[in-house]
Amino acid sequence: MQVLIVHHEAEIGQVLLGMVREYTAHPAKFVASNDAAREWAGQNAECDLLVIQLESEGVDGLTLAGSLGEKFPRLHTFFLPAYPLSAQRLDVATEPEIATALLPSELDLTGQQFGTHRVGRKLTESFWDKVYEAEQTSIGRSVALHVLRSSLRESPERAQEFLDTASVNANIRHPAILPVYEAGKHEGTYFYAREFVIGRTAYEIRRVA
Numbered sequence: 001m002q003v004l005i006v007h008h009e010a011e012i013g014q015v016l017l018g019m020v021r022e023y024t025a026h027p028a029k030f031v032a033s034n035d036a037a038r039e040w041a042g043q044n045a046e047c048d049l050l051v052i053q054l055e056s057e058g059v060d061g062l063t064l065a066g067s068l069g070e071k072f073p074r075l076h077t078f079f080l081p082a083y084p085l086s087a088q089r090l091d092v093a094t095e096p097e098i099a100t101a102l103l104p105s106e107l108d109l110t111g112q113q114f115g116t117h118r119v120g121r122k123l124t125e126s127f128w129d130k131v132y133e134a135e136q137t138s139i140g141r142s143v144a145l146h147v148l149r150s151s152l153r154e155s156p157e158r159a160q161e162f163l164d165t166a167s168v169n170a171n172i173r174h175p176a177i178l179p180v181y182e183a184g185k186h187e188g189t190y191f192y193a194r195e196f197v198i199g200r201t202a203y204e205i206r207r208v209a
Contacts, residue, residue, distance in 0.1 A: 001164045002044070003028040004068075006037050006052040007080065008059050016051060016172075023171035026164075033058035038067070047072040048161065049168060054079045076128075076165055078177070106130060106149055113137075115186040117145055117193065128152070129162070133196060136181070143181060148190040159190050166192035 003026050007013035010032055017030040026049075031037050035058070041047065050068060052061040065077040109119040109132060120133040123144065134145040146166075152158040166183035173179075183192035 001026045001048040001161070001168065002046045003049045003051065003168065004037060004040065004047050005030040006032070006034070006050070006059055006061070006064065008032055008053065008056045019172045020168070023173075024168060026168065034060055034064045037064055041068055041071055047075055049165065050075055050077045052077065052079060074161060109147065114145065114147075114189075114191070117143065119145060134193065136193065141181075142196045143193040144178075144196045146192050146194070150189075153188065153190060162190050163192070166194075169194060 003020055005013055005016050005020070005028060007016065007030070013030040013032060017028055020026060020028040029040060031040055037052075047068060050065060052064060053059045054061045061077070061079050065075070065079075069075050069077075106125070108122065109130070110122060112119050114134070116136055116138045117134040118137050120135065123131045123133055125131065127149070129146045129148050132145045132147070134143050135141070136143050146162075148159065148162045152162070163183055166180045169177060170180035170183065178195045178197065180192055180194045185191070
């Protein structure tokens with residue numbers, strides 16, 4: 001998994017880069033602007049994870065995520081919101097709700113028991129996974145439960161990419177990154193559970209700005 005970090009503050013970018021290299025085996029690159037990121041993308045054939053500020057000097061996260069997504073179809077994007085570091089949490093950009101009409105039909109797990117998790121309301125979904133609010137019943141903890149779509153479960157490559165995404169988060173400690181508590185496979189379904197934080201999505205922040 002190739003990781004690209006885009007942050008206009010070099011000190012923070014280098015810290016994030018150092019953590020990825022220290023806690024994971026994934027190759028990573030840090031750049032400080034959209035222009036530098038596009039230049040890097042033009043020289044590389046692979047990028048799986050983009051960690052980027054939502055908006056800052058020289059950085060427009062939504063625009064860059066869209067353009068890089070055209071070149072790297074398996075790209076996942078984690079946004080660092082534009083508010084103080086102490087209040088930051090990492091969120092995943094999803095398509096507007098209208099796009100869900102284009103998604104293939106998927107079993108709704110709402111109200112079901114999924115391993116040690118009691119599944120609540122659906123939070124969002126993408127061509128990659130469905131995300132639910134859930135309770136880890138063994139310890140009474142609220143989590144965001146990511147469940148890989150059934151159409152992708154038979155592909156070992158897709159399943160590994162999904163678990164690699166969880167691994168990246170699980171092995172990085174940073175105020176801007178939501179920790180992953182658990183990842184694996186339950187009755188043939190791949191999943192991971194991470195910290196659940198109530199807040200606005202990247203698209204909601206963008207519309208208000």
